Amino acid sequence: xxxxxxxxxxxxxxxxxxxxxxxxxxxxxxxxxxxxxxxxxxxxxxxxxxxxxxxxxxxxxxxxxxxxxxxxxxxxxxxxxxxxxxxxxxxxxxxxxxxxxxxxxxxxxxxxxxxxxxxxxxxxxxxxxxxxxxxxxxxxxxxxxxxxxxxxxxxxxxxxxxxxxxxxxxxxxxxxxxxxxxxxxxxxxxxxxxxxxxxxxxxxxxxxxxxxxxxxxxxxxxxxxxxxxxxxxxxxxxxxxxxxxxxxxxxxxxxxxxxxxxxxxxxxxxxxxxxxxxxxxxxxxxxxxxxxxxxxxxxxxxxxxxxxxxxxxxxxxxxxxxxxxxxxxxxxxxxxxxxxxxxxxxxxxxxxxxxxxxxxxxxxxxxxxxxxx
Amino acid sequence: xxxxxxxxxxxxxxxxxxxxxxxxxxxxxxxxxxxxxxxxxxxxxxxxxxxxxxxxxxxxxxxxxxxxxxxxxxxxxxxxxxxxxxxxxxxxxxxxxxxxxxxxxxxxxxxxxxxxxxxxxxxxxxxxxxxxxxxxxxxxxxxxxxxxxxxxxxxxxxxxxxxxxxxxxxxxxxxxxxxxxxxxxxxxxxxxxxxxxxxxxxxxxxxxxxxxxxxxxxxxxxxxxxxxxxxxxxxxxxxxxxxxxxxxxxxxxxxxxxxxxxxxxxxxxxxxxxxxxxxxxxxxxxxxxxxxxxxxxxxxxxxxxxxxxxxxxxxxxxxxxxxxxxxxxxxxxxxxxxxxxxxxxxxxxxxxxxxxxxxxxxxxxx
Numbered sequence: 160x161x162x163x164x165x166x167x168x169x170x171x172x173x174x175x176x177x178x179x180x181x182x183x184x185x186x187x188x189x190x191x192x193x194x195x196x197x198x199x200x201x202x203x204x205x206x207x208x209x210x211x212x213x214x215x216x217x218x219x220x221x222x223x224x225x226x227x228x229x230x231x232x233x234x235x236x237x238x239x240x241x242x243x244x245x246x247x248x249x250x251x252x253x254x255x256x257x258x259x260x261x262x263x264x265x266x267x268x269x270x271x272x273x274x275x276x277x278x279x280x281x282x283x284x285x286x287x288x289x290x291x292x293x294x295x296x297x298x299x300x301x302x303x304x305x306x307x308x309x310x311x312x313x314x315x316x317x318x319x320x321x322x323x324x325x326x327x328x329x330x331x332x333x334x335x336x337x338x339x340x341x342x343x344x345x346x347x348x349x350x351x352x353x354x355x356x357x358x359x360x361x362x363x364x365x366x367x368x369x370x371x372x373x374x375x376x377x378x379x380x381x382x383x384x385x386x387x388x389x390x391x392x393x394x395x396x397x398x399x400x401x402x403x404x405x406x407x408x409x410x411x412x413x414x415x416x417x418x419x420x421x422x423x424x425x426x427x428x429x430x431x432x433x434x435x436x437x438x439x440x441x442x443x444x445x446x447x448x449x450x451x452x453x454x455x456x457x458x459x460x461x462x463x464x465x466x467x468x469x470x471x472x473x474x475x476x477x478x479x480x481x482x483x484x485x486x487x488x489x490x491x492x493x494x495x496x497x498x499x500x501x502x503x504x505x506x507x508x509x510x511x512x513x514x515x516x517x518x519x520x521x522x523x524x525x526x527x528x529x530x531x532x
Numbered sequence: 533x534x535x536x537x538x539x540x541x542x543x544x545x546x547x548x549x550x551x552x553x554x555x556x557x558x559x560x561x562x563x564x565x566x567x568x569x570x571x572x573x574x575x576x577x578x579x580x581x582x583x584x585x586x587x588x589x590x591x592x593x594x595x596x597x598x599x600x601x602x603x604x605x606x607x608x609x610x611x612x613x614x615x616x617x618x619x620x621x622x623x624x625x626x627x628x629x630x631x632x633x634x635x636x637x638x639x640x641x642x643x644x645x646x647x648x649x650x651x652x653x654x655x656x657x658x659x660x661x662x663x664x665x666x667x668x669x670x671x672x673x674x675x676x677x678x679x680x681x682x683x684x685x686x687x688x689x690x691x692x693x694x695x696x697x698x699x700x701x702x703x704x705x706x707x708x709x710x711x712x713x714x715x716x717x718x719x720x721x722x723x724x725x726x727x728x729x730x731x732x733x734x735x736x737x738x739x740x741x742x743x744x745x746x747x748x749x750x751x752x753x754x755x756x757x758x759x760x761x762x763x764x765x766x767x768x769x770x771x772x773x774x775x776x777x778x779x780x781x782x783x784x785x786x787x788x789x790x791x792x793x794x795x796x797x798x799x800x801x802x803x804x805x806x807x808x809x810x811x812x813x814x815x816x817x818x819x820x821x822x823x824x825x826x827x828x829x830x831x832x833x834x835x836x837x838x839x840x841x842x843x844x845x846x847x848x849x850x851x852x853x854x855x856x857x858x859x860x861x862x863x864x865x866x867x868x869x870x871x872x873x874x875x876x877x878x879x880x881x882x883x884x885x886x887x888x889x890x891x892x893x894x895x896x897x898x
Contacts, residue, residue, distance in 0.1 A: 281694055
């Protein structure tokens with residue numbers, strides 16, 4: 160193989176950059192996908208539940224039951240469909256029109272008079288998150304109502320143990336705040352791994368790879384020209400995500416831009432290496448795209464800890480997460496946005512990502528050399 | 533069936549399964565995704581470490597710490613010696629939450645004054661932090677109620693979760709996966725199959741062959757439909773047997789709704805492919821469509837939580853209609869009337885998108 164020539168490298172780099180700039184789909188992924196993701200995460204993926212539709216069945220016409228039903232109707236968390244029996248509400252529950260049924264039984268007033276007064280809550284377990292929300296808030300409404308009634312008769316007891324909760328870095332618990340770093344991870348994965356895998360597979364599929372091999376361009380130069388433009392494209396769309404996240408969605412940025420640049424650059428190394436490796440192993444665009452989706456995009460969504468907590472996963476899957484580079488991107492990204500510069504943590508994660516990158520590049524270089532020889 | 537139609541169908545099926553790597557890609561990833569999604573995608577919080585700064589050291593704080601440590605969601609307690617150590621433990625993500633007991637905690641409990649525990653959570657993981665805080669409040673509330681039973685609020689809330697008594701995320705995830713993976717793979721296969729011919733120049737050959745446009749389109753639709761049916765059937769067989777999620781509804785209704793779901797997806801994929809000249813464009817285009825399609829389906833977050841205008845947009849999204857059908861058929865024994873009510877929007881989407889794709893192809897021909 161010829162020695163690395165800067166002149167050839169520059170010529171190839173110009174060719175590659177022009178090709179990227181001319182293909183609308185590349186620009187779509189680099190600049191439209193980040194905006195789309197931020198937009199969806201900002202508006203569509205809202206885990207902060209607003210009002211939930213529930214049915215309230217009051218079988219007791221007495222004062223206590225009516226007053227409790229009134230408390231449910233007045234609650235800001237519920238949108239109440241009233242009924243006298245549970246039967247019609249059950250159909251609504253099956254039809255997804257309501258997410259829960261609160262049953263105030265026939266003898267409720269009598270029980271309250273005796274110091275009791277049980278309420279039944281039926282939730283739609285097919286949506287587990289909403290179901291626990293309905294159960295918890297229904298219990299809250301009943302307790303407040305009971306406490307207020309006890310207060311009417313004198314002597315409401317205060318809580319014995321009070322938990323004073325504070326949420327650092329994100330006091331309002333806005334889910335947008337953790338979704339922006341997540342979208343950066345997804346976009347950089349797509350650009351680093353998927354686009355790189357596609358472009359090299361395309362050269363093989365169209366037969367232009369042989370044409371390149373017949374030129375004086377060496378494998379090192381060829382791979383470098385495939386990697387460098389996407390590296391900068393990845394950083395550009397990270398910058399776009401950051402600016403839009405801060406300006407449009409009000410996500411705080413408490414660290415330094417320099418730290419963000421280092422973290423992003425460090426992640427692009429394994430991402431690009433993975434793309435090169437995939438394209439060297441599979442020469443068809445369809446297969447390369449599906450493998451990239453499976454080995455890069457899905458882990459970024461599922462195994463990175465950005466949407467789903469890693470400690471909550473089964474042990475075997477937790478072990479798998481140690482092998483995906485994006486796992487080491489999420490904690491420093493979230494920290495640089497929400498907490499500030501914590502160099503000890505940053506450097507440790509950056510080192511791990513670079514380590515993955517070195518291994519993947521070595522593997523990709525070996526796989527490519529074998530084919531050229 | 534005309535001879536021409538049969539010929540193109542045979543050709544398309546051969547093209548889909550000829551390449552061994554591509555053949556594997558149609559079967560293996562969907563299965564891997566089933567297992568990965570099934571077990572990884574949980575919003576429960578388990579195995580977390582909680583920091584404790586106990587300046588009290590009294591019996592009451594010890595008991596509360598023991599109860600929190602004993603919760604099935606908590607893996608262990610990390611003892612912290614100072615505010616500084618507490619801040620470091622949260623910053624460095626050693627713990628997701630930390631509880632600080634003041635020196636008067638036990639004295640306050642004994643004297644029937646409200647005893648305050650400071651709880652600090654890592655808001656970088658706001659969702660997990662919020663779920664964890666509800667666990668901790670519940671434990672503290674129960675302990676407080678035991679210490680000093682309150683009068684007059686003797687009633688209880690008796691909760692029953694229908695359709696999924698243990699609120700298992702697996703039960704929700706598994707039917708949803710048929711929707712999600714179906715969307716990703718069907719759209720990619722359709723978009724790719726047209727774009728590949730176009731990139732290699734063989735699409736023009738198809739156009740000048742005696743094949744009529746609708747025959748080419750039917751041929752192109754068939755392979756993804758078969759792949760979609762095969763994957764959905766494998767899932768529907770594995771989900772009740774391997775994962776233990778009940779299938780309470782009717783299989784016939786499942787296939788009925790599935791047919792129109794796949795047709796709608798194929799229609800959308802065709803539209804993407806009419807707009808793409810290369811495989812890369814087709815692939816990235818279908819990705820750009822399928823990601824929002826999944827996000828707006830109600831899989832990641834309930835559709836009810838979205839703003840009204842976005843809920844209206846989501847009506848044009850096939851997964852938004854199919855997800856409640858599948859959750860209904862698997863968990864709720866959904867009756868035919870309800871399934872039908874949610875199927876007809878998909879029929880409309882399929883008609884419009886397939887019609888639009890045919891129109892655009894014809895436009896290209898002339």
